[in-house]
Structure formats: structure tokens, C-alpha cells
Amino acid sequence: MSSEDIEILKRAIQREKLARKQAEKILEDKSRELYLITQELKETNEKLEEQVGTKESELQGVFDNLLDAYVRMDIFGNVLEMNYAARNLFGYDIAEEKLNVVKLIYKEDYKYAMTSFQELVTKGSFSDYQARVYTKENGIRTVHINASLIYDKNKTPIGAQGIVTDITEELKQKQIFEEQKKQLSVIVENSSLGIVLAQFGKIVQTNKAFQNLLGYTAEELLKKEVKDISIKDEYEAVAENLEKMNTGIIDSFSVNKRYIKHNGYSFWAKTNIAAVRDHDGNIKYQVAFIEDITEQLKVEKQRDQLVKNLEKTNQELKDYAHIVSHDLKSPLRSINALVNWIKEDHVDTLDKTGVHHFTMIENTLEKMETLINNILSYSSVSNKENLQTKEIDLNILIDDIKNIILIPDHIKVAIKKKLPVINGDTTRIQQLFQNLIGNAVIYTDKEIGKIEIDYEDKKTHHLFSIKDNGVGIKKEHHEKIFKMFQSVGDNENSSGIGLAIVKKIIDLYEGDIWLESKLGKGTTFYFTLKK
Structure with missing residues (x-):
């Protein structure tokens, strides 16, 4: 191998090492990136699990505390879950016993229930379902239900859920309200009063009477x-x-x-x-009740006119009584004076019969004057304008009366119980007691006469009684003696006006008077005066 080949080989190895390092670095960076992503996903997943747990807890709280009943069931109608309101309504606890919703359906509503269930299956939900259901302990109840299907991830129905509201009491109250509404409508329509319902001046309803x-x-x-x-x-x-x-x-x-x-x-x-x-x-409405008072006003106007005419007539009668009494008293006094002059001038020539006749004339004139005075008293006794109310000690008043009227020695006037101090007009109260005591004196025929005055305190009135042991009064005369000129018997000292004056005074003080009497035994007059 030539040096050139070796050099080429070295450079190739060098490049391979460099490439391997680069690959290792890329792998290391990717591993680090994958690790970071994994950690991030783990933290995110933990947060999601925490949030899901929180939401589940919140939903469970809402579910348990729903005021309305909540029911979840499978596709076959087996109840899988019920909240507290549902357990309370239906009376079942699915933790202890199985329950299918068919068991709850009221038999007469079964067909309607199946129709509604079919609507749930085909449409996925139904609302405003109202029917009766059987419950374990609460009897038959009427409920309102809104329900919907539950689907899995493939959109396949796996169950249903519903909100159930017990409307039994609501329907009862509505029925009662409708019944009361009908009754009220009957009353309104048949009322003799006109009835109008208005809203901001606009008439919205009226009854037949109006x-x-x-x-x-x-x-x-x-x-x-x-x-x-x-x-x-x-x-x-x-x-x-x-x-x-x-x-x-x-x-x-x-x-x-x-x-x-x-x-x-x-x-x-x-x-x-x-x-x-x-x-x-x-304000929603104004309701008006209208009563026709046209005739009533006419009657009241006529009554007012009659009262005015009566007041005028009464005043004219009072004036007439005063005028007549004045005109009568003058000639009576003149006659009385002439009789006295004749009697005095001829006292030596008159025999006993003549003197007796003159005495009779004098007595008759005196009686006529007393009668005129009594008529005047009767005409003015109920005149409230002249009343002077003050405190009156009746014990002192009775002593004064004893000194005013002539009480024979054989008649004793006794007060059985201390009399009260009352409020009243002295003249009227004196007339009242004086006439009753005087009347008792006149009609006492016993050798020893007794007149007893007694008193009893009532809640709103004073009750007095004046008892005598005189001649007594027949039952059929008990009413008429309080009328003008209606005296009992032929006693020359009775004018027939005294008890009529008594009755008017008692009426003035909003009292009453009555009597108990036995012929030959005596009479007791009872009377009340308002406090």
C-alpha cells in the first residue's frame, strides 16, 4: 500500500470519526430533548389529572346537592346512579337493591311513557315529560322529566340521564288556586257592587253589576x-x-x-x-268597588231637610210654650189677685161656704200655675245647649230636695247606701230625683211611709232605685205613666207630667227606666244614667 493510499485511508477514518461524533452529538441532543419533552408531558399529565380530579369532585358536589332528582341508567333502563334527591323521592338505594325505571312507571301512563322513551331513542332527548310514578314510600307522585342519551366515543348510545322534578304539590296548589279563582270570579260576577280593574287609568276588566x-x-x-x-x-x-x-x-x-x-x-x-x-x-292594577248611592243621597238630603224642619218646629214649639205660658200666667195672676181682693174686702160678709169656694178657686189657680211650669220644664228639659255639666254630690242633692218638697212627718226618706258623685247638669238631675221622690210621697197611703233610695255601680252606667210602700201601680199602666198627662189614680197633687220629665232626662243621659210594683204593697223605680 503506497503512502498515498495510507494517507487517503487516514483521511477516511478521520472523516468517519468526525461523522460518528456528529451523530453521537445529534443523538445526545435528541435524547436530551426527548427527556425534557417526557418530563414536560409528565408534569402536564399530572396537572391534568389534578384538574380532572378537581372537576370530578366539583361535579360530584353539584350532582349530590341538586335540589331536583338526577337519575342515570343503562340502555336497558337499569338505574346506575342516583343523587340524594332521587333516593329521597323514589325511596330506593341502588347500593342495596337493583332498580329498573319500568318499575316506577304508573300503569295508566305506561303507553305514554313508552312513546316518550321512543322519542328519547330516536331524537336523543325529550323535555317536558309529565307523568305519574310509583315511589316506595311516598305513594304516587306526579313528576316532570327532562332526559337525554349518553354516547360512547363511537357515538353509540350506552345509557340515558334525566332530571326529575316532583310537581305533585305544585299541581295541588295550582288546582286550589284555580278553584279559588273560579270562586272569586263567581263572587265578582254576582256581586251587587260594581267592580272595575284598571291599569294606569285604562279599564282592563269589569263585572256585570258595573x-x-x-x-x-x-x-x-x-x-x-x-x-x-x-x-x-x-x-x-x-x-x-x-x-x-x-x-x-x-x-x-x-x-x-x-x-x-x-x-x-x-x-x-x-x-x-x-x-x-x-x-x-x-302598582300593577287599581281595583275599584262602586256602589250606586244616588237614592241614598236623596234620602239623606230629605232626612237633613226633615231634621232642619223638625229643629225649626221644636224651636217654634218651645217659643210657643214660653209665649203661651207667659200669656196664661198673666191672667191667672190677675184672677188670683182679684180673688184675694174680693176675699179680703168681703171677709166679714162671707160665710164658710163662700170662703171654701174662694179657697177652691185659689187652689185651682195654684194647680194651673204648677201645670204651666211643668209644661215649660218638659219643653226645655232635653235642650242640650243649656246643659251645665259639673260634679254633683247626690247625698247633698237629696238633702236639699227633702227641704224643698213637703214631706209629711209620717213618711221617712232613707238612703240605704252612700250615693256617688256624678257628672251632670244640677237642674236636670234635681228635677229627676225630685219628681221621683215627690211622686213616691204623693202615692204613699200607709200610716208609716217609707221611701228608700239605693245605688249600684255598673260598668258603664250608674244604677239607682227609689222604693216606696205606697198604693202600687197596675201592670198595664207601667208604660203609659211616662207619657204626658198620664197619671195613675185621681190624686189632685199629680199633674201627669212629672214622670214624663223624668223619662226625658234619663233619655238625655242615655239611660233607661223601669219599675216593679205590687198593688197595695208599693213600687220601686229603677233607672240608669250613663257615666
Whole structure:
């Protein structure tokens, strides 16, 4: 081998060594790169596994805490998974017993269930499925189901899943609501009051009574606003309250206003308007209840006029009583004076019969004056304008009355229990007790007369009684004795007005009076005065 060949061989070996080194370096770099990629893939895979685990945990939490029941089954209907809500609804625990959804289908809904299942298979899902199901412990329940198929990676169906909502109670409440709605509708339609539902002044619903009041059909009223059937000035006054209602200041108000009928005439109505609000307190509707008060107002106007006329008549009667009494008293006094003059001038010439006749004339004149005074008292006793209310000690009042009226020595007036201090008009209260005590004195016929005054404190009234041991009063006279000129018996000292005055005073103080009596034994008058 020549030196030239050797040199060529050396250079070839040199090139081979260099190429081998280059190859080794490339292999080393690739190995290092592969190692780094492997490490990176490992770290990424670990992160993915961690994220998957987290998501699985989160999904499991969502799954377990769903308020609605969740069910997963295989293609044959065998239940593979149920959340807590599903176990609670159906009453089964698939960890302890197997369950196929066919077992849950209510027999009368079986055909509908198979149709829905076929829809699930062909379309991949169904929604708004509503049917009854059997449960283990909760009886028959009505449920709403949304379901979808589960596929493998080759798009082959391997099962199904569904969200099941128990709507049994919801349907019951809806049924109750619909029933109540029907009942309310019947009440509204048959109400004697006109009822209007309005929204921002626009009529949206009316009942038959309101349609009849105005003479419009329901359809005609739906085309109108409230202002179209109202008097302009009156509607503007109502609008102020409606604005307060809209701003939440008030929830209801009442007003008397006129409505314009279809024929152009109007009528007065009492209108009660109330707000119907949403959950946020905003106005949704106004509901109005309308009552025709046209006739009522006419009656009230007539009544007011009658009251005015009655007041005028009463005043005229009072004036007449005063005028007549004044005109009667003057000639009576003149006659009495003339009788006294004649009696005094002829005292020496008159015999006993003549003196007796003059005495009878004097007694008659005195009785007539007493009668006139009693009539005046009766006419003015119920006049509240003259009342002067103050505290009255009845114990002192009774002592004063004993000194005013003539009580014979054989009659004793006794107070059984200390009497109260009451509020009232002294003159009226004195008239009341004086007339009753005086009446008892007049009709006491026993050798030893007894008049007893007693008292009992009631919740809202004072209860008094005045008892005597006199002649008594027949049962049939118990009512009439409180009327004018209706005295019992022929006692010349009775004017027949005293008990009528008593009745008017008791009425003035919102009380009542009654009596118990036995002929020959005596009478007890009971009466009350409001505190």
C-alpha cells in the first residue's frame, strides 16, 4: 500500500470519526430533548389529572346537592346512579337493591311513557315529560322529566340521564288556586257592587253589576279609560289620590263621585279604590268597588231637610210654650189677685161656704200655675245647649230636695247606701230625683211611709232605685205613666207630667227606666244614667 493510499485511508477514518461524533452529538441532543419533552408531558399529565380530579369532585358536589332528582341508567333502563334527591323521592338505594325505571312507571301512563322513551331513542332527548310514578314510600307522585342519551366515543348510545322534578304539590296548589279563582270570579260576577280593574287609568276588566250601572257591554268598557266615564273636575280630584297611591304614600282611599252612563246621564257612587302591587311594591292594577248611592243621597238630603224642619218646629214649639205660658200666667195672676181682693174686702160678709169656694178657686189657680211650669220644664228639659255639666254630690242633692218638697212627718226618706258623685247638669238631675221622690210621697197611703233610695255601680252606667210602700201601680199602666198627662189614680197633687220629665232626662243621659210594683204593697223605680 503506497503512502498515498495510507494517507487517503487516514483521511477516511478521520472523516468517519468526525461523522460518528456528529451523530453521537445529534443523538445526545435528541435524547436530551426527548427527556425534557417526557418530563414536560409528565408534569402536564399530572396537572391534568389534578384538574380532572378537581372537576370530578366539583361535579360530584353539584350532582349530590341538586335540589331536583338526577337519575342515570343503562340502555336497558337499569338505574346506575342516583343523587340524594332521587333516593329521597323514589325511596330506593341502588347500593342495596337493583332498580329498573319500568318499575316506577304508573300503569295508566305506561303507553305514554313508552312513546316518550321512543322519542328519547330516536331524537336523543325529550323535555317536558309529565307523568305519574310509583315511589316506595311516598305513594304516587306526579313528576316532570327532562332526559337525554349518553354516547360512547363511537357515538353509540350506552345509557340515558334525566332530571326529575316532583310537581305533585305544585299541581295541588295550582288546582286550589284555580278553584279559588273560579270562586272569586263567581263572587265578582254576582256581586251587587260594581267592580272595575284598571291599569294606569285604562279599564282592563269589569263585572256585570258595573256594566249594568253604566249601560255598557264588557267589550265597550275595555275600549275606555276611567276618565271617559267620569266628570272632569271630579276625576282630577281623584287623580291626586291616585298619584299618592302610585308613589306608595297610600294603598287605598274612598270617594263619592259621579259616573257618566251610556245614555249621557250621571249617577252618584261611593267608590273604594285599592292598589294591587307586585313583589317590589310597584302598582300593577287599581281595583275599584262602586256602589250606586244616588237614592241614598236623596234620602239623606230629605232626612237633613226633615231634621232642619223638625229643629225649626221644636224651636217654634218651645217659643210657643214660653209665649203661651207667659200669656196664661198673666191672667191667672190677675184672677188670683182679684180673688184675694174680693176675699179680703168681703171677709166679714162671707160665710164658710163662700170662703171654701174662694179657697177652691185659689187652689185651682195654684194647680194651673204648677201645670204651666211643668209644661215649660218638659219643653226645655232635653235642650242640650243649656246643659251645665259639673260634679254633683247626690247625698247633698237629696238633702236639699227633702227641704224643698213637703214631706209629711209620717213618711221617712232613707238612703240605704252612700250615693256617688256624678257628672251632670244640677237642674236636670234635681228635677229627676225630685219628681221621683215627690211622686213616691204623693202615692204613699200607709200610716208609716217609707221611701228608700239605693245605688249600684255598673260598668258603664250608674244604677239607682227609689222604693216606696205606697198604693202600687197596675201592670198595664207601667208604660203609659211616662207619657204626658198620664197619671195613675185621681190624686189632685199629680199633674201627669212629672214622670214624663223624668223619662226625658234619663233619655238625655242615655239611660233607661223601669219599675216593679205590687198593688197595695208599693213600687220601686229603677233607672240608669250613663257615666
